[in-house]
Amino acid sequence: MRFATRLAAAVLGSGIAFAQAGHDDVVRVDPALKRLAGMITALGEPDAEGRIYSFRGTPIGPPASTPKEYPPGELRGWRLTFLAGQRFSAAFEVQSNTDSEITVSAADGPLNGIALRDVFVAEEIELKR
Amino acid sequence: MRRLCLVLAWLIAGLAAAQGARLPAEAVDAFHAALRNKDTAAALSLLDRGLVVFEFGGVDPTVEAYALTHLPFDMDLAVASQWKLETRRVGGEGNERWVLSTYRVTGKQADGTPIDQVTLETVIVRRTAGLFRIVHFHWSTSDAGFQARSQGQRTK
Numbered sequence: 161m162r163f164a165t166r167l168a169a170a171v172l173g174s175g176i177a178f179a180q181a182g183h184d185d186v187v188r189v190d191p192a193l194k195r196l197a198g199m200i201t202a203l204g205e206p207d208a209e210g211r212i213y214s215f216r217g218t219p220i221g222p223p224a225s226t227p228k229e230y231p232p233g234e235l236r237g238w239r240l241t242f243l244a245g246q247r248f249s250a251a252f253e254v255q256s257n258t259d260s261e262i263t264v265s266a267a268d269g270p271l272n273g274i275a276l277r278d279v280f281v282a283e284e285i286e287l288k289r
Numbered sequence: 290m291r292r293l294c295l296v297l298a299w300l301i302a303g304l305a306a307a308q309g310a311r312l313p314a315e316a317v318d319a320f321h322a323a324l325r326n327k328d329t330a331a332a333l334s335l336l337d338r339g340l341v342v343f344e345f346g347g348v349d350p351t352v353e354a355y356a357l358t359h360l361p362f363d364m365d366l367a368v369a370s371q372w373k374l375e376t377r378r379v380g381g382e383g384n385e386r387w388v389l390s391t392y393r394v395t396g397k398q399a400d401g402t403p404i405d406q407v408t409l410e411t412v413i414v415r416r417t418a419g420l421f422r423i424v425h426f427h428w429s430t431s432d433a434g435f436q437a438r439s440q441g442q443r444t445k
Binding site for chain 2: 186187188189190191192193195197220239241243244248249250251279281283285288
């Protein structure tokens with residue numbers, strides 16, 4: 161398992177993170193969405209008013225199905241939801257991404273409050289506002 | 290000062306986005322609806338930050354662990370199947386309540402194999418600031434074979 165994934169498991173207090181266990185293995189259904197989970201590795205530079213709209217991150221998840229980097233440009237328009245930290249359950253729209261940096265649309269407000277090691281998921285679905 | 294205003298603004302925005310339910314059973318039904326609607330944020334907003342999940346013999350000890358590892362599959366299953374509420378009992382008092390439900394779950398797996406089982410659900414909800422959020426799920430099934438296979442996978 162990749163270091164980032166092991167670290168995420170430790171941060172989340174889960175010893176079985178990403179193990180396909182239980183009913184996940186017994187019932188197999190098609191994914192409802194294309195998803196990529198990740199963990200924040202650095203915060204983006206704030207603008208002149210202190211607002212943050214970007215961060216650097218690394219994918220986390222089962223090694224067999226998790227890329228080592230984000231496919232540049234592919235997350236544009238995806239919904240990004242925080243799964244941990246102060247911004248737990250807050251959702252944003254991805255405006256652009258490189259292999260390791262994600263920038264969200266200003267329409268949903270800044271990302272202020274996010275922190276290193278916060279975990280998020282990007283999903284290929286339009287953010288409903 | 291501008292930074293202070295900014296921080297206050299996003300804190301207020303966060304509170305405005307927070308959800309919960311006025312009645313215990315509404316929290317449960319809204320969670321299932323959020324999964325069915327592929328609305329991750331709405332589903333998460335119905336979960337208390339102290340959530341612990343027992344699911345077919347496994348444990349998600351934190352809300353973050355559940356959100357990352359099993360909520361996506363629960364959403365996939367909710368989209369691929371129909372959950373018909375068969376029985377429900379609600380109890381408890383004050384700010385701590387329980388909701389016991391059974392569902393007939395039907396649908397098809399990715400390979401076309403039918404899904405047809407009864408899922409048993411115990412939910413404990415806690416009220417804070419006038420809204421109920423879920424602090425515990427326990428899912429199991431009346432299908433002994435399914436339960437055994439689920440738990441068998443965990444021991445591998």
